[in-house]
Amino acid sequence: MSEGPKEQGNKELAFIGRLESLLGHPVGNEHWIGDDAAVLDASGHDKVLLTSDLVIEGVHFDRSISSPQDIGWKALAVNASDAAAMGGRPWRCVVCVAGANSDDLDLLYEGLLEASAAYGCPIVGGDVSDGALLVVSVALLATTEGATPVFRSGARCGDALFVTGPLGSSAAGLRELLSDKAARGPRIEAHRRPKARVDEGMAAARSGATAMIDLSDGLGLDLHRIAWASGVGFDLDTVPVFDGATHDEAIGGGEDFELLFTAPNEKDVRAAFHAAGLRPPIAIGRATRDKGVCTLSGAPLEALGYSHEIS
């Protein structure tokens, strides 16, 4: 046996040494952590999806509200959600962490590994470094399992518009936590442990979805993103509001991570979700010819939602 880095008394090396045992064994002839890059077996995958997102202290989370476990979960789940929004299934990911102390690293990885297990997406490599702020960056590969990926640009006039669940839960949960850090319940859970709608995205893709996006920045903004990309408008009849959230939180709150998608045939969509044992998607409106124009019950719906300000 080689002398291991554990004996060097350096905590970064020691953590990476422990990580190798935490992350489990590579599949088949793959080779994961311990080298400069992970080796993945891509044979059998014609198409792969690649996405990356980072979460940074003070922007994507507040450490007085979110535990390191929650931050780890979220960092991976938001990437799984991006894959879901294309109809993809998370496959492999790598994680970089900066600015975590040794205790936080363990807890952060608890959450990362919970999400990794929940989405069947092994962490195959990563890096740890110093930093004055906590940053967690995840890059994720997904597979389409032979299906055609769904873009934002395919919505056509007349398509039905669906959302996979009621909205505003995360924003409502954050509001509750800001007034009472001990608050508990489904909105708090939605804020702390957002779910990526992977099975829903695949069901939507299989049932003819023409455009899809995950609601990371709020319905107001993300709906317009589909409208702009597809060259259509949308007339909404209704916005389903999560129990205990406000109408504004449902439209502008963001971080719901429900999927918003269009499809020409509502029956096919309902059948696919039913066959997959999923909660039925909610039809909320339809695509129109009015390029970029979105309305709710006839009144203009502005492109408002969370967006990062660059000074």
Next chain:
Amino acid sequence: MSEGPKEQGNKELAFIGRLESLLGHPVGNEHWIGDDAAVLDASGHDKVLLTSDLVIEGVHFDRSISSPQDIGWKALAVNASDAAAMGGRPWRCVVCVAGANSDDLDLLYEGLLEASAAYGCPIVGGDVSDGALLVVSVALLATTEGATPVFRSGARCGDALFVTGPLGSSAAGLRELLSDKAARGPRIEAHRRPKARVDEGMAAARSGATAMIDLSDGLGLDLHRIAWASGVGFDLDTVPVFDGATHDEAIGGGEDFELLFTAPNEKDVRAAFHAAGLRPPIAIGRATRDKGVCTLSGAPLEALGYSHEIS
């Protein structure tokens, strides 16, 4: 044409709109920026390498010394170097940026795109967000072009040890910049624009390299990483020092990004480098049976180099 996000007056959206034109057109049936994930054509690639690294202000760069262009270059080049260290060729990458203002973003992308062109590795997606510190995270996919990836663990007793160039240039360049921000020359260039040794890594892999690593943290530490992973020791006869650098900078400075590798047949290695039109690698020693023990001219060589402290 759809109304674009540019009309929304939000700088993040406007930048991402501009990015689509900056990044060039997808190859074949791929689909790059503009959706939640990039779609890549993996057919023909049995194995892919995946690596990710982030650079963060105050740890990996000092904004009073490095320009945004240099930071962008470095963020991509360090990932290309990780691929090179496995014998891989950079293929596609995604970039997340936090904490850059609008002007910095443009300059940062100048450097990112220069490195992207230099390594033939298109940026296929990414994300921009707020942040109190500048963070650039790159995840990179590489291909092995049918060759077997080279790990850290394959060095065998008797193998010759090579490095692809003299060491200490980056540390010397940083030292010079700290005393004179207007300093110029090859060491400054080496610090600001580190080169990933992609062709060298592929030549080493083709000529029977048994273990390889890129010198990101300094010879002292990275040599021990190969020793630990392979279960060997190393006797070094010499350490090639970059002109104007010190012996200590060559051993412990880090960020040289030259490749350190072992191979059983020195002639094959020299022939492969010659055939590829590359500078000959420098033989600096050989692998021994003394697990984890590294010496230079008979004296102990400690596992010192840059490593991140986790408190």
